[in-house]
Amino acid sequence: MAEIKYYWEDFTPGEVAQFGAYQVTREEIIEFASEYDPQPMHLDEEAAKKTFIGGLCSSGWHTCAMAMRMMCDHYLLQSAGMGAPGLDDSKWRAPVRPGDILSLNRECLERRASKSRPEMGLTRFRHTMTNQHGEVKMIIEGSMMFARRTPGAEA
Amino acid sequence: MAEIKYYWEDFTPGEVAQFGAYQVTREEIIEFASEYDPQPMHLDEEAAKKTFIGGLCSSGWHTCAMAMRMMCDHYLLQSAGMGAPGLDDSKWRAPVRPGDILSLNRECLERRASKSRPEMGLTRFRHTMTNQHGEVKMIIEGSMMFARRTPGAEA
Numbered sequence: 001m002a003e004i005k006y007y008w009e010d011f012t013p014g015e016v017a018q019f020g021a022y023q024v025t026r027e028e029i030i031e032f033a034s035e036y037d038p039q040p041m042h043l044d045e046e047a048a049k050k051t052f053i054g055g056l057c058s059s060g061w062h063t064c065a066m067a068m069r070m071m072c073d074h075y076l077l078q079s080a081g082m083g084a085p086g087l088d089d090s091k092w093r094a095p096v097r098p099g100d101i102l103s104l105n106r107e108c109l110e111r112r113a114s115k116s117r118p119e120m121g122l123t124r125f126r127h128t129m130t131n132q133h134g135e136v137k138m139i140i141e142g143s144m145m146f147a148r149r150t151p152g153a154e155a
Numbered sequence: 156m157a158e159i160k161y162y163w164e165d166f167t168p169g170e171v172a173q174f175g176a177y178q179v180t181r182e183e184i185i186e187f188a189s190e191y192d193p194q195p196m197h198l199d200e201e202a203a204k205k206t207f208i209g210g211l212c213s214s215g216w217h218t219c220a221m222a223m224r225m226m227c228d229h230y231l232l233q234s235a236g237m238g239a240p241g242l243d244d245s246k247w248r249a250p251v252r253p254g255d256i257l258s259l260n261r262e263c264l265e266r267r268a269s270k271s272r273p274e275m276g277l278t279r280f281r282h283t284m285t286n287q288h289g290e291v292k293m294i295i296e297g298s299m300m301f302a303r304r305t306p307g308a309e310a
Contacts, residue, residue, distance in 0.1 A: 036220035038227055039236070052237045060239060061220045065191035068216050072193055081194070082207045084215060084247065091241035 006079035007149035008121035011108045019074040020103025021132075022066050024058065024096055032062040057095030063138050064090070067129055070104050080147035082120055087142040094137050101132040109141070118152035120145055161234035162304035163276035166263045174229040175258025176287075177221050179213065179251055187217040212250030218293050219245070222284055225259050235302035237275055242297040249292050256287040264296070273307035275300055 026045075033042030037059035040047035048056040058066070096102065109124040122143045129138040181200075188197030192214035195202035203211040213221070251257065264279040277298045284293040 032220075036224045038224075039231065059220075059223070060241075061216065061223050064219065065187075065214075065216045068214070069191045069193075076194065086215075086244070086246035087242060088244065089241070090245075092239065 004078065004080050006075055006146070008080070008111065008113075008123060008146035009149050011111060011123045011125075011146070013108050013110050015108045017074070017106045018103065019106070020070055020101070022070055022102040024066070024098055024100040024102060026056060026098040029056060029058045029062065029096075029098060032065070033059050037061060053095055055095075055097065057097055060092045060138075063092065063096050063129070064140070066096075066102060067104060067127060067138065067140065070102070071106075071127070074104075075106075080149075082145035082147055084142060084144045087140055088124070089142075090138065090140040092138055094135055096131075096137050100137070102129055102137065103131075104129055113148070114145075119148055121148050122146075159233065159235050161230055161301070163235070163266065163268075163278060163301035164304045166266060166278045166280075166301070168263050168265050170263045172229070172261045173258065174261070175225050175256070177225055177257040179221070179253055179255040179257060181211065181253040184211060184213045184217065184251075184253060187220070188214050192216060208250055210250075210252065212252055215247045215293075218247065218251050218284070219295070221251075221257060222259060222282060222293065222295065225257070226261075226282070229259075230261075235304075237300035237302055239297060239299045242295055243279075244297075245293065245295040247293055249290055251286075251292050255292070257284055257292065258286075259284055268303070269300075274303055276303050277301075 030043055041051040041053045041057055042059050045056045105128045107126045109126055111121060111123040114120045114122060122145055124143045126141045128136060130136050185198055196206040196208045196212055197214045200211045260283045262281045264281055266276060266278040269275045277300055279298045281296045283291060285291050
């Protein structure tokens with residue numbers, strides 16, 4: 001396991017980080033969709049052209065998964081992460097297409113110590129995904145749990 | 156493409172449907188995580204035992220993807236679906252483990268016609284995922300767009 005660099009204390013409300021890039025391919029879109037979301041707009045270019053979305057695009061869940069991979073590579077694998085309770089809100093703003101190069105902007109919205117678990121704190125993030133042309137593809141907001149460097153200290 | 160059975164009019168607020176099952180395997184948990192969420196609790200049983208979650212479990216995004224596959228098989232592939240704007244709320248309640256057999260309960264919460272697009276309506280669903288022992292694993296709420304059987308008619 002990677003060395004732990006980031007504890008709960010290391011994410012400060014207002015702080016912004018930018019990271020990526022993730023190169024989206026036709027093959028990966030189709031592979032994910034074949035397994036988890038076999039709708040025509042995610043499986044086949046010709047069929048996708050006839051749908052409301054006008055061409056092949058990734059499953060929204062695949063878009064989330066690609067975001068997660070960028071989060072892991074940039075900070076989660078080096079953090080004292082303790083999971084996430086869920087998502088507060090997520091918006092799929094524009095279809096993700098083959099050829100898109102995705103990156104993420106992470107904004108730390110707030111943090112709070114856990115009342116019941118002194119070794120843990122919660123941090124709420126907004127992650128905004130854009131492509132190489134600055135087009136916003138997805139915005140997800142939610143909290144993550146992290147171990148505290150100094151359990152139980154004054155927050 | 157499958158024949159269209161379900162239009163916007165066919166989902167009625169208050170209606171409940173139950174479907175599944177999805178058999179979760181160790182191999183699939185590791186395969187998904189290797190690609191999208193390579194944290195120790197999703198990759199390796201021994202490493203997972205040493206984490207806060209006490210054993211191998213699926214990535215939360217993988218859990219979402221498995222839910223989507225069940226939705227596709229049960230109704231989406233036979234529906235006049237026009238995508239989804241995002242999720243209002245999602246909660247990962249309990250870890251999904253190898254050996255879990257997952258099913259979904261779909262509750263139709265509300266529906267409304269689109270003001271700007273007479274050919275379309277929105278339907279808000281809550282999907283609750285449980286395993287074979289009735290343990291709740293995930294609850295997701297959000298709207299989906301569907302074509303209307305009778306565009307522009309009184310809703």
